[in-house]
Amino acid sequence: MNILIMSTAMFLAGSSIVVAKKLICTMPVFLANELSLLLALLILLPVGVRHLTQVAPRDAVALFKMLRWPFLQALFGMALFRVLMFLGLQHLSAIDGGLVTATTPGVMALLAFVLLREKTNIMRIVGILLAVSGVAVLHWHNTASGGSAVGVVLILLATACEAMLTIFRKMEKAPISPLSNTFYIVVFSSVLLAPATVVEGQWPSIISLSLEEWMGCLYMGWIATVLAYWCWGYASAHLEAGVTGIITAMMPLSATVISIVWLGEPPGLQHLLGGLCVISSIFVITAPFDAWMDRRQRT
Numbered sequence: 001m002n003i004l005i006m007s008t009a010m011f012l013a014g015s016s017i018v019v020a021k022k023l024i025c026t027m028p029v030f031l032a033n034e035l036s037l038l039l040a041l042l043i044l045l046p047v048g049v050r051h052l053t054q055v056a057p058r059d060a061v062a063l064f065k066m067l068r069w070p071f072l073q074a075l076f077g078m079a080l081f082r083v084l085m086f087l088g089l090q091h092l093s094a095i096d097g098g099l100v101t102a103t104t105p106g107v108m109a110l111l112a113f114v115l116l117r118e119k120t121n122i123m124r125i126v127g128i129l130l131a132v133s134g135v136a137v138l139h140w141h142n143t144a145s146g147g148s149a150v151g152v153v154l155i156l157l158a159t160a161c162e163a164m165l166t167i168f169r170k171m172e173k174a175p176i177s178p179l180s181n182t183f184y185i186v187v188f189s190s191v192l193l194a195p196a197t198v199v200e201g202q203w204p205s206i207i208s209l210s211l212e213e214w215m216g217c218l219y220m221g222w223i224a225t226v227l228a229y230w231c232w233g234y235a236s237a238h239l240e241a242g243v244t245g246i247i248t249a250m251m252p253l254s255a256t257v258i259s260i261v262w263l264g265e266p267p268g269l270q271h272l273l274g275g276l277c278v279i280s281s282i283f284v285i286t287a288p289f290d291a292w293m294d295r296r297q298r299t
Contacts, residue, residue: 002234003235005235006231006235006236009232009235010247010248010249010254011250012223012228012231013251014098016219018255018258018262019216019220019224020032021094022216022263026210027216028200029087030196030200030202031197031203032217033083033086034193034194035206035221036224037078038221039218040226041190043226044183044226047180048180051177069169069172071188072168073165073169074185075192077161077166077185078165081158081161081162084161085097088151089151089155091150093259094258095256095260095267096151098255098256099252099256101159101162101252102248102249102251102252102282103131104162104163104251105127105248105281106130106131106285109285112167116167123285127281127282127284128285130278131278134274134275134276134281135156166236169181178229182226182230182233185229
C-alpha cells in the first residue's frame with residue numbers, strides 16, 4: 001500500500017511538470033504559482049487551525065523554533081523550486097524538464113554527502129555520473145538544435161532546491177505530521193512569493209482567466225501540492241530509502257507519457273539516451289551496495 005501511495009506522489013509530481021508547461025504559455029510565472037498556493041491553502045487551513053489550537057501557550061516558543069524547518073523547506077523546496085521550474089520550462093519541453101528533474105536522487109546523494117556528512121560509496125558516485133551524463137545528452141541536443149542552456153541550468157537548480165526539501169526534513173529533530181508540515185510550507189511559500197507577485201503586476205488579469213487556466217491552478221494547488229506532498233510525506237516515513245529512490249523513476253515516466261499524449265511533444269533519440277542514463281542512475285544510487293558488501297565480508 002505504501003508503495004502505491006509513493007508511486008501516486010511521483011506520478012503527480014511528473015504530471016505537475018506538464019501542467020506547469022501548459023500554464024506558462026498563457027499565465028505569468030508568479031501569478032500562476034501564488035494562485036495555486038492560495039487555492040491549496042483553502043484546503044489546508046482547517047488542518048493548520050487544528051494544529052495551532054492543540055499547541056499549549058507554554059509550547060509557543062518551541063513551536064516558533066520548530067517552524068524554521070518548514071520555512072526552509074518552503075523557501076527551497078516549494079517557492080524557489082516552483083519559480084525555477086516554471087522559468088526553466090519556458091526554455092525546455094515538458095519531456096526534457098521531466099528527465100532533468102529525474103536527477104533528484106543523484107543531486108540528493110551529493111547534497112547529503114556535503115551537508116549531512118552521509119557516507120558514500122562507488123555505486124553512488126557512478127549513479128551521480130550517470131545522472132550528469134543524462135543531463136549532458138539533453139543539454140547537448142538542446143544547444144545543438146539552436147536552444148539555450150538556460151532551461152537546463154534553471155531546472156537543475158530547481159532539482160537541487162527540491163532535494164533540499166528532503167535534506168531539511170531529515171534535519172528536523174521532532175518532525176510534525178506530513179499534513180501539518182505541508183500547511184506551514186504552503187503558508188510560508190505564499191508569503192515568500194507575494195511580493196514578487198505584486199511587483200509582477202498581473203493580479204488584475206485574474207478576472208479574465210480562462211476555465212482551463214483555473215483548472216490548471218486548481219490542479220497545481222489541490223493535487224500537485226496538497227495530495228502529492230501528503231502522499232510523499234506519509235509513504236516516505238514507511239518505506240526504505242532504496243525503495244523510495246527507485247519509485248522516483250515514475251516521475252519522468254509520467255511526465256514523458258503525458259507530454260506525448262496531451263501536449264503532443266514528439267520524443268527523440270536524445271530522450272531515449274538521456275532517459276536511460278538518468279533512470280539507470282536512480283537504480284544504481286538506490287542499490288543496496290553496503291548491505292551486499294556486508295554480506296560478502298561475513299561470508
